[in-house]
Amino acid sequence: MAVTEQEILAGLGKIINEITGIPASDVTPEKSFVDDLDIDSLSMVEIAVAAQDEFGAEIPDDQLKHLKTVKDVVNFIQG
Amino acid sequence: MKLPAGAPGAKVLAFGHYQPANVVTNDDLSKIIETNDEWIQSRVGIKERRFAAPEESEIDLAVQAGGKALAAGGLAAADIDLVIVATCTLETQIPNAAGRVAHRLGIDAPGAYDVNAACAGFCYALASASDAIRAGSARNVLIVGTEKFTQWVDIQDRATSVIFADGAGAAVVVPSETAGIGPVVWGSAGDKADAITIKDRHSALHQEGQTVFRWATTALHPIAKQACERAGVDPAELAAFVPHQANLRIIESIARKLGADNAVVAKDIVLAGNTSAASIPLALSRMIERGEVPSGGLALLLGFGAGLTYAAQVIEIP
Numbered sequence: 001m002a003v004t005e006q007e008i009l010a011g012l013g014k015i016i017n018e019i020t021g022i023p024a025s026d027v028t029p030e031k032s033f034v035d036d037l038d039i040d041s042l043s044m045v046e047i048a049v050a051a052q053d054e055f056g057a058e059i060p061d062d063q064l065k066h067l068k069t070v071k072d073v074v075n076f077i078q079g
Numbered sequence: 080m081k082l083p084a085g086a087p088g089a090k091v092l093a094f095g096h097y098q099p100a101n102v103v104t105n106d107d108l109s110k111i112i113e114t115n116d117e118w119i120q121s122r123v124g125i126k127e128r129r130f131a132a133p134e135e136s137e138i139d140l141a142v143q144a145g146g147k148a149l150a151a152g153g154l155a156a157a158d159i160d161l162v163i164v165a166t167c168t169l170e171t172q173i174p175n176a177a178g179r180v181a182h183r184l185g186i187d188a189p190g191a192y193d194v195n196a197a198c199a200g201f202c203y204a205l206a207s208a209s210d211a212i213r214a215g216s217a218r219n220v221l222i223v224g225t226e227k228f229t230q231w232v233d234i235q236d237r238a239t240s241v242i243f244a245d246g247a248g249a250a251v252v253v254p255s256e257t258a259g260i261g262p263v264v265w266g267s268a269g270d271k272a273d274a275i276t277i278k279d280r281h282s283a284l285h286q287e288g289q290t291v292f293r294w295a296t297t298a299l300h301p302i303a304k305q306a307c308e309r310a311g312v313d314p315a316e317l318a319a320f321v322p323h324q325a326n327l328r329i330i331e332s333i334a335r336k337l338g339a340d341n342a343v344v345a346k347d348i349v350l351a352g353n354t355s356a357a358s359i360p361l362a363l364s365r366m367i368e369r370g371e372v373p374s375g376g377l378a379l380l381l382g383f384g385a386g387l388t389y390a391a392q393v394i395e396i397p
Contacts, residue, residue: 061289
């Protein structure tokens with residue numbers, strides 16, 4: 001069974017909290033990584049790598065730069 | 080034909096280092112290019128670095144560091160019969176650096192060659208020196224990592240000019256009855272060769288920062304663990320972890336995954352920038368000078384960089 005949007009969101013919140021210290025509760029779908037969460041490109045790479053370990057979906061660097069919001073990443077992982 | 084007996088092991092007798100006098104802070108750079116202290120410190124962890132004077136060459140830096148390592152080890156020039164220089168920023172390709180460094184130090188007619196494994200170069204040179212001593216090809220070896228990035232970096236390219244710097248570090252490697260230098264774990268990822276390049280003789284250094292960051296934070300901690308395993312050392316036994324000083328966030332990421340909980344982790348990048356093949360001996364030499372690491376303790380060295388290349392080994396701290 002595929003993981004649900006809620007499960008991915010919860011997983012991402014945990015990952016982002018571990019890497020950046022941002023509270024998991026701030027990680028909501030409409031948030032922009034750069035503008036709202038102040039996450040830089042290197043942290044995005046760390047988040048992408050951790051998300052790959054967690055959900056099995058590889059996010060290559062050339063795709064990563066197009067994923068602007070939390071929702072974009074959730075959609076990418078869901079395929 | 081017959082073969083020499085060689086030595087049972089090899090060890091580092093002493094380290095030495097040299098940094099150019101000119102200290103360049105992040106504020107200094109922000110006057111030349113659009114950057115700032117907060118951005119540089121948060122992305123790469125550097126506060127300041129050293130730039131060599133235009134007339135100070137990578138050979139000059141190497142001679143200073145090499146001379147200090149010899150003096151610290153109490154060896155004379157005549158004791159050295161092999162000189163290996165690790166560098167990737169020579170101003171010209173011919174002649175090599177090792178012959179000139181040896182001559183300037185008064186080392187008479189040693190074997191002399193350069194190693195280009197970029198930021199992994201020092202670990203490659205150290206493994207080669209250890210193997211040469213154990214095989215009986217050399218008695219005592221001087222190895223030097225030296226870089227003058229300022230002659231290959233475009234100051235206007237802030238993806239590289241805030242990171243790369245100049246400096247040199249050296250080690251004297253001698254025979255030992257016991258294992259003072261553990262087995263090397265080395266390798267390469269030529270499929271990612273395009274990630275760090277100087278395209279042609281008229282170009283400056285170019286780095287795909289995110290590609291390198293992803294590789295460094297995912298592929299290298301298993302190499303570090305493997306070097307410990309091959310030496311029969313638990314990461315918790317390490318007194319020091321000295322990875323290549325590429326980026327503070329890479330250093331902290333690898334250290335966390337390695338589990339070297341009792342080790343002092345080298346963070347020399349903060350005050351030295353990324354000096355490629357020089358960064359590991361420069362960092363460890365300064366840690367020894369400050370009394371931060373115990374003589375006889377174990378240090379894990381991990382080099383990685385352009386190529387992409389990597390190498391790691393455990394050594395006994397002199």
